[in-house]
Amino acid sequence: MARSLVIKVTAGADAPERCNQAFTVAAAALASGISVSLWLTGEASWFALPGRAAEFSLAHAAPLQDLLDAVLAAGRVTLCTQCAARRDITVDDLIKGVRIAGAPAFVEEVVTEGAQALVY
Template structure:
């Protein structure tokens, strides 16, 4: 098995190609059998809410809601604590399977042996 991936998505509709790339890489890694943790930060925080990924459109790209479903099914999805608070998103608001956690958890994940962190 290859290394584990921790992928931080920092863009949403404000950077659609960068956003889609983060979700595409995360879903491809899950499909390849790698351990994956996808972090939703900045404007990508909105995709932790039900229905928001379905609203995202990018030509010639797999629908974001499908990519997110793949990651939720085989990996872990985390919404940044501060990003959630700034957008008034609470634990009861998010899609089932999405957790809210902060920088200490992120640092713990990226500090593991054999972990590769990617930021988009």
């Protein structure tokens, strides 16, 4: 049975350590050969837009843009439907490779056999 990791990040610049930790864990899991699905919700929703991750900075942490690029290259990145709507973000605004999906898709991913869900 293949293991997978579903990570929901709810924090953005409002809680930089928690935010960066989610992206770091996602990139580390991918580097370890684990399938990763990263969900951007709440204030992390802004990182689905071009340039936003590059603006984020946290001392002694890998650049968020590098971590996001790693997840986009080898995993899946999803922006929460409701979170996007609340911020007037549309599919046309997104970084290439980011999709918009809602709770049914999240639930489907987290209940898949072998999946582990983490929320930051």
